[in-house]
Amino acid sequence: MKQTRTVRQSIVVSAVLLSVLFFLPLAVIEPFRAELFGRETPVEESEPEVGKLDGEVMLQVLNGDMVEEMNLGTYLMGVVRSEMPASFEEEALKAQAVAARTYTLYKIETGGNHGDTADICTDSTCCQAWISEQSARENWGDQADTYAEKIETAVRDTDGQVILYDGAPILAVFHSSSAGLTRASGQVWLNDLPYLQAVDSPEPEDAIPNYYSRAEFSAEEFKSRVMQAYPEADLTGEISTWIQNPVTDEAGSVETVTIGGITMKGSQVRTILGLRSACFEWETEGNTLIFYVTGYGHGVGLSQYGANEMAKEGADWLEIVTHYYTGVTVGPYTPAALQAP
Incomplete structure (x- = not known):
């Protein structure tokens, strides 16, 4: 019996030793498999996390010549990344996200x-x-990592929030900076909307x-630009007489002005001359x-730099x-037609 027990113990010990000898090299090699065999551990790429409401709204987005399908949250992250500096305050970025979401649904x-x-x-x-x-x-x-997280947070933390007037999304336009006072839409475009009025900024x-x-x-360049838009303008005589009768708001933005006998909005002058805004003054020096x-910017709606300053102030x-x-x-606010099935 004693001899049989000894044989059995020897068999067990031999089996254990064989197992160790077989698995030990694998245990040593596994942590260094990529370095030894040139294979990298695959990294799973994940989409940015979006909120539930934004994630339910699917969009067809024309990007260049291609139409891409993406949810509203993914689209908004791309808009906020592009439209507002990621270095801005988080609450300003959130305000931009809400404005962009609203503008999208309005369109x-x-x-x-x-x-x-x-x-x-x-x-x-x-x-x-x-x-x-x-x-x-x-x-x-x-x-990159810090800014990406800020943008994702701005969109996710305002998930589904939309600016409404009479229960419908508004035309939530925005611009870079005003002259301390935003402009009413009627001062810039044809329609005066009740929610797009002048406010301090x-x-x-x-x-x-x-x-x-x-x-x-130069006189020649100015005349060429104006005549292209208004061929009937009379730009003869002294250059100092070409622009007259400016009407401005409290901040100095030009509401209307007469050029060559044609009364036009300051926003039209801005477009014709390619000025940065319609808040301008002028003078003549020789010719x-x-x-x-x-x-x-056009000065209507949210001022991005004004929003950032408000956020800094709390x-x-x-x-x-x-x-x-x-x-x-x-x-x-989620349009029924855009909800995912």
């Missing part, structure tokens, strides 16, 4: 610009600017790039017209949007 509800082709596009001259996360990260450099002029700008035009311009995103868009409410 869809009112028919948009692309018919059956797409709901919205990535062209700032048509809809809103948009940039992919990869391209944005290349621009952000060492701050804190503009930190020392912190705004090119807040003050200057543009010069040259010189324009001095304040701010950047305002949250809701205070910011209800300041710049008058008489509005804020709450969830």
Whole structure:
């Protein structure tokens, strides 16, 4: 019996030793498999996390010549990355996200610009600017992770929040900076909307790039630009008499002005001459017209630099949007036609 027990113990010990000898090399090699055999452990790429409400709304987005399907949250992250500096305060970024969401739904509800082709596009001259996360990260450099998280948080923390007037999304336009006072839509465009009225805007002029700008035009260049838009304009005589009768608001933005006998809006002059805003003054020096311009953009709705200054002073995103868009409410709004099945 004793000899049999000894044989059995020897067999067990031998089995254990064989197991150790077989598995030990694998245990040693496994942590270094990639280095030894040149195979990298695959990294799973994940989409940015979006909120439930934004995630339920699917969009057809015209990006260049291609139509891409993405949810509203993913689209909004691309808009906020492109439209507002990621270095801005978090509450300002949230206000931008809410404005962009509202603008998107307004365009869809009112028919948009692309018919059956797409709901919205990535062209700032048509809809809103948009940039992919990869391209944005290349621009952000060492701050890429921090800025990406700020943008995702701004969209996710305002999930589904829309600026409403009479229960419908508003035309939530925005601009870079005003001259301390935003402009009513009727001062710039044809329709005067009740929620797009002039409001005070804190503009930190020392912190705004090119807040003050200057543009010069020779008499020939000025005449060519104006005559192309208004062939009936009379630009004869002394250059100092070509521009007359300016009507301005409290901040100095030009509401109307007469050029060559034609009365036009300051916003039209801005477009014709390519000025940064319609808040301008001018003077003549010899045969040259010189324009001095304040701010950047059409001046209607949310001022991005003003929103950032409000955030620095302690305002949250809701205070910011209800300041710049008058008489509005804020709450969830999802068009039934865009809800995912």
